[in-house]
Amino acid sequence: MYRKPILSLFIFLSVFVFLGCGGSIKKMLEPGVSLELAQYRKKYLSDIHYYLSMHIPAEKDSAVSGKVIIDFHQSRAQRGVVVDFRGGQENIKQVLVNGNEDDYQYLNQHIILSSKFIFPGKNQVEIHFTSTDQALNRSEDFMYTLFVPDRASTAFPCFDQPDLKALFSLELDVPAEWTALSNGPLLNESMEGDRKIMVFDPDQPISTYLMAFAAGKFDTLSQTSNGRTITLFHRETDQQKLDRNTEAIFSQHFDALEWLEEYTGIDYPFKKLDMALLPGFQYSGMEHPGSIWYRDVRLLLDEQAPISSHLSKASLIAHETAHMWFGNLVTMQWFDDVWLKEVFAGFMADKIVQPQYPVVDHHLQFLLSHYPRAYAVDRSQGTHPIKQTLENMNLAGTLYGAIIYNKAPIVFQQLEWLMGEEAFRNAVKEYLEAFSFENSDWNDLALIFDKHTPIDITAWSQAWVYGKGRPEIKFEYLFDKGFITSVKLMAALQDSGQVFPAQKLSPVLASDSVKPFSESWFFEQSPQMFELPALGKSPYFLLLNGGGAGYGYMAPDRASRQYMLEELPQREDDYLKAAGFLNLHEDFLEGHFSCEGYLQALASGISTTQNPQLTSYLLANLHTVYWRFLDGLTRQRLAQSLETMLWEKMVIAPRENKSLYLDAFIGISISAEAQLKMQKLLNNELSVWGLRISEEQRFAMVAALMLNEHPRAERQVQRLLASTTNPDRLRRIQFVVPALSADPELRETFFESLANPANRRPEPWVIEAISYLHHPLRASSSIRYLQKSLQMLEEIQQTGDIFFPLNWLEASLSGYSSQAAADIVKEFLDDPEFSNKNLRLKTLQASDLLFRSAERNKQRKN
Numbered sequence: 001m002y003r004k005p006i007l008s009l010f011i012f013l014s015v016f017v018f019l020g021c022g023g024s025i026k027k028m029l030e031p032g033v034s035l036e037l038a039q040y041r042k043k044y045l046s047d048i049h050y051y052l053s054m055h056i057p058a059e060k061d062s063a064v065s066g067k068v069i070i071d072f073h074q075s076r077a078q079r080g081v082v083v084d085f086r087g088g089q090e091n092i093k094q095v096l097v098n099g100n101e102d103d104y105q106y107l108n109q110h111i112i113l114s115s116k117f118i119f120p121g122k123n124q125v126e127i128h129f130t131s132t133d134q135a136l137n138r139s140e141d142f143m144y145t146l147f148v149p150d151r152a153s154t155a156f157p158c159f160d161q162p163d164l165k166a167l168f169s170l171e172l173d174v175p176a177e178w179t180a181l182s183n184g185p186l187l188n189e190s191m192e193g194d195r196k197i198m199v200f201d202p203d204q205p206i207s208t209y210l211m212a213f214a215a216g217k218f219d220t221l222s223q224t225s226n227g228r229t230i231t232l233f234h235r236e237t238d239q240q241k242l243d244r245n246t247e248a249i250f251s252q253h254f255d256a257l258e259w260l261e262e263y264t265g266i267d268y269p270f271k272k273l274d275m276a277l278l279p280g281f282q283y284s285g286m287e288h289p290g291s292i293w294y295r296d297v298r299l300l301l302d303e304q305a306p307i308s309s310h311l312s313k314a315s316l317i318a319h320e321t322a323h324m325w326f327g328n329l330v331t332m333q334w335f336d337d338v339w340l341k342e343v344f345a346g347f348m349a350d351k352i353v354q355p356q357y358p359v360v361d362h363h364l365q366f367l368l369s370h371y372p373r374a375y376a377v378d379r380s381q382g383t384h385p386i387k388q389t390l391e392n393m394n395l396a397g398t399l400y401g402a403i404i405y406n407k408a409p410i411v412f413q414q415l416e417w418l419m420g421e422e423a424f425r426n427a428v429k430e431y432l433e434a435f436s437f438e439n440s441d442w443n444d445l446a447l448i449f450d451k452h453t454p455i456d457i458t459a460w461s462q463a464w465v466y467g468k469g470r471p472e473i474k475f476e477y478l479f480d481k482g483f484i485t486s487v488k489l490m491a492a493l494q495d496s497g498q499v500f501p502a503q504k505l506s507p508v509l510a511s512d513s514v515k516p517f518s519e520s521w522f523f524e525q526s527p528q529m530f531e532l533p534a535l536g537k538s539p540y541f542l543l544l545n546g547g548g549a550g551y552g553y554m555a556p557d558r559a560s561r562q563y564m565l566e567e568l569p570q571r572e573d574d575y576l577k578a579a580g581f582l583n584l585h586e587d588f589l590e591g592h593f594s595c596e597g598y599l600q601a602l603a604s605g606i607s608t609t610q611n612p613q614l615t616s617y618l619l620a621n622l623h624t625v626y627w628r629f630l631d632g633l634t635r636q637r638l639a640q641s642l643e644t645m646l647w648e649k650m651v652i653a654p655r656e657n658k659s660l661y662l663d664a665f666i667g668i669s670i671s672a673e674a675q676l677k678m679q680k681l682l683n684n685e686l687s688v689w690g691l692r693i694s695e696e697q698r699f700a701m702v703a704a705l706m707l708n709e710h711p712r713a714e715r716q717v718q719r720l721l722a723s724t725t726n727p728d729r730l731r732r733i734q735f736v737v738p739a740l741s742a743d744p745e746l747r748e749t750f751f752e753s754l755a756n757p758a759n760r761r762p763e764p765w766v767i768e769a770i771s772y773l774h775h776p777l778r779a780s781s782s783i784r785y786l787q788k789s790l791q792m793l794e795e796i797q798q799t800g801d802i803f804f805p806l807n808w809l810e811a812s813l814s815g816y817s818s819q820a821a822a823d824i825v826k827e828f829l830d831d832p833e834f835s836n837k838n839l840r841l842k843t844l845q846a847s848d849l850l851f852r853s854a855e856r857n858k859q860r861k862n
Contacts, residue, residue, distance in 0.1 A: 031108045032394030033084060033150060035334065038161040041082070045159065047073040047122075048166035049202070052156055054131070056215055058175040060138040064131040065093075068156050071124050080115040083125065084153035084160040086132065092157075093128040111157055127157045134799065137282075137761070139728075142178075142216020142235065144278055144293060146286065146801060149335055149396035152208035161393060163333050163439040165205035172198045172215055180215035181233055183290040185272050203271050203290055205437055207331050212288035214276045223250040228257070228268075233276040236300055237726045245300050249275075252314050252356060256321035259352045265429050266436070269329045273321075279728035280762025282801045285316050287323030287345070294320070295764070296728075302694035304659045307357075308616045311365060314356055318349035330435040335396035337441050339386050342400075343408035344428075346370075350409065361613065364575050366413070367548040368617045371582055374407035378470040379553070379589065382844030383494070385468045386411065387442055397802040398838035401845070410551055411464045417504050417549075418460075419453040427452040463501040469494030471501065471552040473523070473544055484532060487542070491526035491552070500526055506547025508576055510540050520549065540567075548579040553586050561587060565597060569604035574611040581605060581614075585621055589852055591859075595629045599638065603645055612657050619664040626668050627776050628817055629853045631860075636670070643674045655690040662691065666700045670777070675710050682716055695724070699733060706740040707777045713742070732765050739769035744781055747773060751785050755792070757799040767807045774815035783821055786812065790828040793839055805839060809846035817853035825850065 028037045051069040074081065085092065089106040096102060097117035102125075105112040113125065135151035137144050145155065153160040172180050176196045184203040189196065200213070218233040221242075230253055236242050253275070257268055270289045281295040298316055301309050326348065327341030350369075354362045377383055386408050388399050416424040427449050435444065442465065450457040471491040478486045491500055502524035509532065521530050541563035544554040556564065564587075568580045581602075588598045602622045609615050626635065626642070643665060650661030669678060678701040680686035681693060702720050705713040717737060724730045738750040751773060753759045760766050770789075774782050789812040797805045813825070825847045828834060 029082070029108050029110055029112075030392065032392040033161050034392050035390070037082060038163065038334065038393070041159055041161065042163050044075045044079060045072050045081070045164060046075070047071070048159065048164055048205075049169070050156075050158065050166055050211075051169045051171075053171040053173070054156075054213075055173040056143065056175075056178075058141075058178075060133075060140060060143070064133070064136060064138075064155075065129070066131060066156055067126065067128045068158070069124060069126045070158070071122065074118055074120055074123050076120060079118060081113045081118055081123075081125070083111040083113065083127070083157045084109060085111050085127075085129065085157040086134075086154045087129060088132075091130040091132070093130065094126075095128075096126040098124055109153070129157060131155045139216070139280075142214070142218065142278075144214035144216075144276065144281075145212050146282060146293070147211060148209040148286065148802065149338070150209065150393040151801075152211060158208050160208050162207040162209060162331055162335060165207055165331065165437065165439070167202040167205055168211050169202045170200040170213060172200070172213060174198065174215045177217065178215050179218055179220070179233070180213060181231075181274050181276060181291050182213040183211060183270075183288055185290075201271070204269060206289050206328065210288050210328060210331075212286075212291055212293070214278070214291070214293070218276065221246055225250075225254040226258075228254070228273075230254070231274045233274065234296065234300075235279060235728060236277065236296065238300075241300050241302075244303065248310075248313070249299055249317070252317045253321060255356060256318045256352050259318075259355075260322060260325055260348065263348070263351075263425065263428075264325055264432055266325065266329070266432055269324060269436070273324070280732065280764055282763045283803065285320040287320045287327060289324060289328045292320045297696075302659070302696060303692050304656060304694070306616065306657055306660045307360065307612045308660075311353065311357060311360065311613075314353045315349045315369075318352035319345045322348040322352070325432060329437060330432055331439050333439040333441040334390060335393060335399060336388055336390040338396065338399055339404040339408050340440075340442060340445065342404045343386075343412055346405060346409045347412045361574065361611070363548065364578055364611070364613055366409075367575070367578055367582065368613055370406040370410050371548075371551075372585070372617070372620075373402040373405070374410060374551075375470065375553075375582075375586060376848070377402045377845050378407065378468075379586065380845045380848035382841040382846075382848070383469045384841055386465045388838075394798075395836075395838055398797065398805065398836075398842065400802050401806060401842075407551075414464070414503050414551070415449070415460070418455050419449070423452045459499065460502070463499040467493075467495070467498045467501060469498075471526075472555055473550070473552045474555045475542060475544060475557070478529070486529050486531045488527050488529050489521075489523055489544070491523075500524075501551070503551060504549045505544055506549035507542060507544050508546025508579075509542045520547070523550070543576070543580055543583060545583060546576055546579050548575060548582075553590070554583050555590075556583065556587060561592060565593065565601050569601055569608055574609070574614050577605070577609070578614050578617065581618060581621070588625075589849075591852075591856065595625055595856070596634070596638070599625055599630075599642075603642060606649065607645060612660060615657070615660055619660065623664065623667050624849070628814075628849050629856060631817075631857065639668065640671045640673060643669055643671055647674075647677070650691070651688055658688070658691045659694070659697070662693075662697060663700070666697065666704050669704055670708060675705060675708055678704060679710070679712060679716075682719070695729065703736075703740055703772060706737075706742065707772065707775055709742045732762075735765045736769045736772065739773040747778075747782075748785075751788075757795070760796070760800065760804075763801060763804050763807070767804075767811045770808065770811040771814055774812050776815045776817075779815045779818070779821075782815065783818075783824070786816070786821060786824050787828070790825065790843070793843070794834075794836060797836070797839055806842045806846060809842055813846050813850050816850055817857060819854045819858060822847070822850050822854035 027034050049071040054064060054066040056064050086109045095104045097113055100117045103114050132154045134154040135145055135147055136155060137146055150160050152158050170182050174180055174196050176194050180198050182200040184201040187201040188199040218235060220231050220233055222229055222231040230250060261267055272290050275292040275294060277294050277296040277299055279296050281293055284295055284298050286293040299313055322345040326344035332338055332340055350366055386403055390396060431445050431448050446457050446461055471493050473489060473491050475487050475489050477484045478488060505521045505523050541560040564580050564584045571577045602618055606618050646661050646665040650658050653661055682701055698720060702716045705716055721733060724733060738746050741747055793805060796808055829843060
């Protein structure tokens, strides 16, 4: 059993003096950075400047070492200072305070400096250390840092909290054939034998989580527009792929910068902007000031990538660029307000992309990008408010998720509708100007919003920002002399004490006597009456969210449900169709109609829809129902007809949409006929006019053959490995293939290897492999891994990056729909040793579809 270290009398007395007899010693010096420690340091420390030198060996198994000099101002005399370092005492080589060897103490990831050399005013600490590799992401010939939210202290000693912004001067000692980039401009470069010394100029003050550098064998491309030069660092070996994508990559960055400068009235706040495209990068992007990291495949698209991929790419670029203002220029005080930087980046990105793609329906894009992901969490038992509580930075990563990224933009859209675009924009500009290069919290922003609107922002915030879940909104018709005259809306909330989230609704109603009626309603209390135009006795349907504005489970009546199942797929209005299918999906998950009935509606909708954005959404739902809710026998019975429908759609689709249907076809293929088609496509024995099969699709087909244990699958694997020339993509295939093997012993060996954190990188490759390991076709043999997968969760959160715990859970649970699997999860949740509240919420989120499918299966058997 793990036992917490006991404070020695000396350390206790030293810290007691350090605290000035106030605060909680135990709380302040717990592992991580507690809120108490952060508040104390913010009170007394300022004017921080890091002079960081790092020696990076070419061999990734050799340790990275360094020296950091920290200049800071201390406002009180005779107070010790706590510096964060998660590398362990054995990796601290020397500590000097104002030039004097310090008799420091090390406890719970903290270097506790003695007070005898600390003076009021300017001080300097020099620490020599060896880094851990946890946040250095080292590969054979390149590496990159990723310090968000609290990982800078795994690499070098620092004050690892967001509200102690500092200047960073960086010196990198790297192999001679490597290059590097960081937040600030390259100031100087020199050679020393087989080593290269690169010195980077500090930029503006930034938080430790935003400090970054990457080094390795990279090629570079640069482009200049209006006097501003952006350099792209990459490892791509496919020149055609580069040629296809780089113009859009550069132009979309330049466009985003210009748009944001115009909208905010503030020039780009930093000295330069570069980017690195990184294979296996954990996130889609990370917004380091001056140096954005991207996962390479998110920006380097295949030749026939669908419009949804192009929109996603543009939105990602806009999102990370918006962070330069929202998150970097103005940073949250504490990570409980991490949602602020993300909501602004996402909300602005939606605006930035619109003029770049003028022919795209961006209202439809907003609906399909945000609502399904937000509902996926808000319908689950793991839902939570937008603004959460945070006691320690070591749990900051657990705050991220769809509520921040997807529900919050919906909430801000509601706020902008209520305030008006001009008032909203003026408030945002005032906020940025007031807190430039500083930190702020939600209360600061709410006070500014309050000045620009008559709306009660406090009440609005209580409902939308501090409330959790989504309302269930029902309706009933009111009659006069047998005719419908109005409708009464009623809302039920998940928590009895919750304030109803007043919101704009855009209902669509049609009857046999009138054309569809649509107007906006402001639903601010429950119940509430709304008048209707003269109607007959029985409207065909009423979709409370037919215009896509409202947020909640919009429960239909029987007539509307029947209409959505039978008539909605034939509608030509893509937006109404999308909003209707969004409601239909939620209604299905609430258990109101059968899997086969919903699949039939989806298949009909896919067959009649030409819009690729809506098609992508319908295909995703078809995939979910097919694998998560159908039993094996029903899936076998329906497979061939669905495969044929998708194949035929792919054949006749325009060139730019063919990949949508091919990906969906590969994703559900289990019949012998479908496997034969994939085999022929891989062997170039079958071609479809206008279809160009990408490397990624080739691997997906090989994976599908392996999952189906096709007798020639292994031969296809060897062909794929032999034909893959890019070393990073080759390493990815080699990593994932054991999880696909038909040999259960090889799969087990792979799974057991993941117990070692060093084998859980790169994280996207791990998630891909785990999803194959737990695939529904392997569920009967892989369920034995499920309990251990859950038991690894807390350690995964401690050693992995922000999204890894939830991604691990979703990949591990995605293949199961049985009561046996649901019982394993419930037993894990009931274990009193599992006390991490935020990870519990993640588990409940990830298991929502499992619980629902298991319940359906139980009802079906009864």
